Amino acid sequence: MRLFSLEGKVAVALGVFALGAGALALSLYAWLESDLVVAAVLLAVLAVCAPVVARMLTRTPASLFRALAGSVASFKDGDFSFSIAADRRDELGDLARAHNELGRVLREERQNLFQRELLLDTVVQHTPNALVLTDPLGHVVYANIAARQLLNGGQRLQGLTFADVVAECPPAFAAAVAHGGDTLFTVPLDREDETFHFSQRSFKLQGRLHCMYLIKRMTREISRQEVATWKKVIRVISHELNNSLAPMQSLAHSGRVLAQKGEFGRLAPVFDTIEDRTRHLHAFIRGYAEFAKLPQPRSERVAWPALLGAIARQHPEIAVGAAPPEPGWFDRAQVEQVLINLVKNAHEAGSPLDAIRIDVTQRAEESRIEVSDRGTGMSDTVLANALLPFYSTKRSGTGLGLALAREIVEAHGGRIVLANREDGGLRVALILPRPLVAAD
The missing domain is CATH 3.30.450.20 (PAS domain)
Structure with missing residues (x-):
């Protein structure tokens, strides 16, 4: 028990009061020599003195409690400037000092919060x-x-x-x-x-x-991206044309020489090679034309069993998950073409057809179609660029497959996500919005 604790002060006050009452009782007994009279006088004196002593003992705590009640009311109103004198060396003094420290912390927190709100408002406003x-x-x-x-x-x-x-x-x-x-x-x-x-x-x-x-x-950003895209398109087309036109020019010269020599039997391989390069150029240009002429999707209710069944008929070896009972909401022809291309890409990436799987999960607000495989996957660099037009890691690739898939999905208001699988392979997720009008 501390010397200046509240408990110690109350104990000393009660002890002094008890000693005074005892001394008074002994004095009265020596003077009056009657137990009843002494008891009556003593009770009368105690009845008068006890409230005075109680008031003296509780005056300071009661004053502190009233101050705390007012301070809590101020805190509730957001005023943290209220403080209490803390010059006592007992529990009441500790309580007052803890209250003042709480007020200081709250003032600092509010000041910091105000500064952060001011900074945020300044950033947002400007x-x-x-x-x-x-x-x-x-x-x-x-x-x-x-x-x-x-x-x-x-x-x-x-x-x-x-x-x-x-x-x-x-x-x-x-x-x-x-x-x-x-x-x-x-x-x-x-x-x-x-x-x-x-x-x-x-x-x-x-x-x-x-x-x-x-x-x-977005005007400036789009303009810069358009210029960068056109430059890349020109580089890709120039590279592809040079790779085809240079050997065709050489073959044409060789054919002319053979014709002048009368060696017509050796012209067939020359014409076959020229025809093959011409066919490749035609397919290359057609791919770019299809990408440029992609129509806006015509979304409608699509039954999942019909869509997944169509994919399974074209590739019977692949695995297809259970079809959700509720219909999706998208352009079936475009999404079906995307899934066919994704299965083709997965197989070309080294995945066996029986390791390719299509799963569909559906929530109230979106449909998620996942195509997973066990191919070679993608490096971090390829993952970062795979969805960009004209980006390809294949020697004969046009870089339009995944870009076309992205264009179709984003035209639906959705997004496409690529991720490597833990045990090898790639997972491509098509996330399509499902408006309320599509719900049953």
Whole structure:
């Protein structure tokens, strides 16, 4: 027990009070010599003195408790500046010092949080991307500077209904909002066409569902990518043409020499080689034409057993997982062509046909089609570039197979994911959105 503890102080006070009461009782007994009279007088004195002593003992703790109650109320209101005098050397002093330390920590935390919020707000407000946040009723609760300038002529957007804001914008933007996912749209601004990337995400904020819309200018990025792509296309086409035209020119010269010598019997191999190179060039150009003319998907309900059965009939050796009972929602012809190409790629990568498997899993919002094999897989470099147009590791490849698959899947609003399998091989996943209208 500490010398200056609250327990020690109460013990000393009670001891002094008890000694005083005993001394008073002895004095009264010596004076009055009557037990009843002494007891009556002693009880009367104790009845008067006990409340005084109790008040003296509890005055400081009661004052501290009142101060703590007021401080807690201030903390609840967000005011952490309240502090209590802590000059006592007992448990009450420890409690006051702990309270003051808590207030200091809360003040520092709030200051740090305020600084972080200020930094985040500054970054969001000055980012070139337009950002709009709406509440469950569709009212705008936050919009940065870029959003105000792009959507409302620099005026405030808070409090407006986002649907009303969209109605005042060009139809292309309204169509992007109605699309419901990530998409690109082009609108005329300042007599020039500007391309934007639009995305929207839903999340819960303070227990309520909010929606965030993000609009990013993409004109410059797309222009740079177009130039880079065209340069790569020109390099690939030039390389392929040179590889075919150079031997064809040499063979034509050799054929002329043989014809001049009258050795017509030796011309057949020359013409066969020229025909073979011409056929290769024709297939090469046709592949690029098909990639450029890819139509927009015409999504519809697709029964999984019919689709998987069609793939299995073309490749009876491959394994096909169980078909979900609910239909998918996509362009069957395009997705079927993608799956056929993926099976072909897997076989060409060294996987036996009986080691290739197609599995379909379906959730309320998306369908996932996986094509897995036991081929050679891909290195990290190939994985990073496999989906790019014109990228190929095959000597005679055009680099359009996986690029075409990516183009088809992204046209559906989905995405394609490549990953090596742990025990060897590759897994290609096609993730296609499944709108509510496709549900049963």
